[in-house]
Structures are given as structure tokens and as C-alpha cells.
Amino acid sequence: MTEEDKIFAGKLFSPADPGLKAMKLKAHKLNIDFNALYEDETYERERILNELLGAKGEGTFLQGPVTFHYGCHTEIGKRTFINFNFTVQDDAKVTIGDDCNFGPNVTIVTPVHPMIAAERKAVTDSDGKEKRLCYAKPVKIGNDCWLGAGVTVCPGVTIGNGCVIGAGSVVTRDIPDNSFAAGVPCKVIREITAEDSVLNHPELFV
Numbered sequence: 001m002t003e004e005d006k007i008f009a010g011k012l013f014s015p016a017d018p019g020l021k022a023m024k025l026k027a028h029k030l031n032i033d034f035n036a037l038y039e040d041e042t043y044e045r046e047r048i049l050n051e052l053l054g055a056k057g058e059g060t061f062l063q064g065p066v067t068f069h070y071g072c073h074t075e076i077g078k079r080t081f082i083n084f085n086f087t088v089q090d091d092a093k094v095t096i097g098d099d100c101n102f103g104p105n106v107t108i109v110t111p112v113h114p115m116i117a118a119e120r121k122a123v124t125d126s127d128g129k130e131k132r133l134c135y136a137k138p139v140k141i142g143n144d145c146w147l148g149a150g151v152t153v154c155p156g157v158t159i160g161n162g163c164v165i166g167a168g169s170v171v172t173r174d175i176p177d178n179s180f181a182a183g184v185p186c187k188v189i190r191e192i193t194a195e196d197s198v199l200n201h202p203e204l205f206v
Contacts (some may be wrong), residue, residue, distance in 0.1 A: 001129070004020065010135060016132060018178045022131065034066060053072065054073060059078050063081075066085070067088070071088075073093050079091060081100070081102065092138040094140075106147050123190060140158045145159055145165070148169045151166075151168070151169050157174060157175075160175055161178070164179075165181055170183075179191060201206065
């Protein structure tokens with residue numbers, strides 16, 4: 001079992017593994033290349049994103065700057081818009097659906113480090129060797145979601161379809177479909193219904 005296999009199996013893995021370090025270095029360089037481009041250099045931006053990400057659907061736009069840890073562990077659906085300063089520590093898989101909107105400064109994290117201080121320095125693995133180890137939990141965000149500015153999504157979280165996550169929230173638990181949720185930690189406020197339609201607010205229209 002490779003160290004990457006261990007990540008996907010939810011097992012302890014070594015971030016210092018040469019194979020993982022090579023993957024991260026490639027992603028980090030591609031981050032820099034993407035962030036150095038102007039917004040209208042669309043062909044080169046698309047080329048880099050296609051090399052960086054595991055998958056990206058048609059019509060999806062990342063404003064930049066972006067920071068992906070692996071990149072290849074992240075898959076983004078179609079027609080999703082992601083605003084400034086998007087950070088994804090995608091040791092485990094990160095899956096984002098279609099037609100989502102992300103405000104600026106959204107962060108998604110998947111790794112989990114040991115709670116015991118000494119174990120963050122070294123743990124004896126199954127081969128009897130002491131290594132710095134951690135594990136990671138995947139994150140999944142459904143279709144038609146809106147994450148407000150400054151949202152942080154923590155390891156292992158699933159956000160259902162049609163959700164709105166309020167600005168500054170820290171999402172530590174699963175959020176069911178069609179929920180408005182906010183806070184630190186993020187909690188479901190209520191279900192999103194037809195009463196939330198902008199059509200109920202004619203004063204917003206010219």
C-alpha cells in the first residue's frame with residue numbers, strides 16, 4: 001500500500017514520503033504559475049488548471065489566487081464560480097459539485113493531526129519505525145451551494161445540495177440538503193424554502 005493509498009483508506013500516512021512530496025511540489029509550482037497570470041490570459045489559465053486539478057467541469061471559473069496542496073485530489077463540477085484566495089489542503093479527496101458559488105477567502109482542509117503533542121512529533125508505524133504521521137478525511141460539497149466569504153470547511157464534512165453557508169462559518173459537521181447554516185461552529189439555522197425567493201422582494205428590482 002502506497003502512502004497515497006493510505007490517505008484514501010483513512011489510515012495514518014507520512015507527509016514526508018518522497019512520492020507525496022513530489023506531488024505537492026508540482027501542485028505548489030502550478031499554483032504560482034496560475035497566480036502570476038492575468039485574468040484575461042484564459043488559455044494558459046485553463047491549461048494550468050487542467051494539469052493541476054483532478055477534474056474541472058465546463059464553465060467553472062477560479063478567480064485566483066488559489067492554493068492547492070495536491071490539486072490532483074480535488075474535483076470541481078460544472079459552472080462553479082470560486083472567488084479570490086481559495087485554499088484547499090486536499091490530502092484526502094475534495095469534491096465540489098455543479099453550479100456552486102464561493103465567496104472570497106474560502107478554505108477547505110482535510111488532514112487531521114494527532115491531539116497528543118508527542119504524537120505530532122513522531123508515531124511508531126506498523127514497520128516499527130518512528131515517523132511524523134497524520135491522517136485525512138474527505139470533504140464533499142454538493143450541487144447548487146453558496147459558501148460565503150471566509151468559510152472554513154473542516155475534515156470529513158459533507159455539505160448537501162442547495163445549501164447556503166453564512167460568511168465566516170466554520171463547518172465541523174455535515175449539513176443536510178437545502179439548509180441555511182452559519183456560525184462557529186456552523187449550525188443549521190433553517191431550511192431554505194420558496195419564501196426566500198428574490199421575487200418576494202420587488203424593491204430589489206429596477
